[in-house]
Amino acid sequence: GIQVEQSPPDLILQEGANSTLRCNFSDSVNNLQWFHQNPWGQLINLFYIPSGTKQNGRLSATTVATERYSLLYISSSQTTDSGVYFCAAVMNRDDKIIFGKGTRLHILP
Amino acid sequence: DGGITQSPKYLFRKEGQNVTLSCEQNLNHDAMYWYRQDPGQGLRLIYYSQIVNDFQKGDIAEGYSVSREKKESFPLTVTSAQKNPTAFYLCASSVGSAEWDYEQYFGPGTRLTVT
Numbered sequence: 001g002i003q004v005e006q007s008p009p010d011l012i013l014q015e016g017a018n019s020t021l022r023c024n025f026s027d028s029v030n031n032l033q034w035f036h037q038n039p040w041g042q043l044i045n046l047f048y049i050p051s052g053t054k055q056n057g058r059l060s061a062t063t064v065a066t067e068r069y070s071l072l073y074i075s076s077s078q079t080t081d082s083g084v085y086f087c088a089a090v091m092n093r094d095d096k097i098i099f100g101k102g103t104r105l106h107i108l109p
Numbered sequence: 110d111g112g113i114t115q116s117p118k119y120l121f122r123k124e125g126q127n128v129t130l131s132c133e134q135n136l137n138h139d140a141m142y143w144y145r146q147d148p149g150q151g152l153r154l155i156y157y158s159q160i161v162n163d164f165q166k167g168d169i170a171e172g173y174s175v176s177r178e179k180k181e182s183f184p185l186t187v188t189s190a191q192k193n194p195t196a197f198y199l200c201a202s203s204v205g206s207a208e209w210d211y212e213q214y215f216g217p218g219t220r221l222t223v224t
Contacts, residue, residue: 099151
């Protein structure tokens with residue numbers, strides 16, 4: 001079936017480090033979002049990026065729709081960046097929205 | 110401030126009881142969604158509604174029911190038929206009414222525990 005896979009599943013970094021999170025999708029998409037889920041469960045929108053590159057402060061994202069992946073970059077990590085990062089894709093074929101299982105990021109002080 | 114509110118934040122129920130989770134939005138969004146999240150997992154779609162008085166089943170609709178009588182409100186009822194109701198429930202909304210091709214915004218969630 002159609003899949004959205006995120007890697008790595010877990011990532012532990014020292015404060016100040018950079019990281020790259022990946023989201024692969026098995027079919028063409030017409031919508032892709034990145035979210036950060038904080039320790040209280042709130043999902044915070046990071047990027048709405050069906051294609052191309054966007055930047056917001058220390059975060060940036062790139063989606064290469066033709067190659068079916070998206071990347072989330074976090075530079076100069078801070079402890080407040082800890083949490084789970086999800087990507088969610090809406091597939092062209094059936095407009096079905098599918099979430100990946102997330103990357104759990106832990107930034108050490 | 111515009112946003113999505115869910116209440117209550119924590120909810121405890123005895124097995125066999127129906128329970129209704131509230132979701133309200135003042136963003137003037139047409140589409141609303143309910144998701145379920147289990148520990149260590151991603152989100153799974155329960156129901157969605159693209160316009161008032163209309164809604165469709167998502168991937169895991171069994172044991173749940175919804176209504177959409179007002180644009181701002183999309184309550185979810187977890188019925189006694191839901192076999193594993195304990196979970197974190199998230200409500201979302203988006204501008205779009207006809208397609209999925211719109212950015213989703215989430216409420217703070219309700220943690221339901223059924224014993």
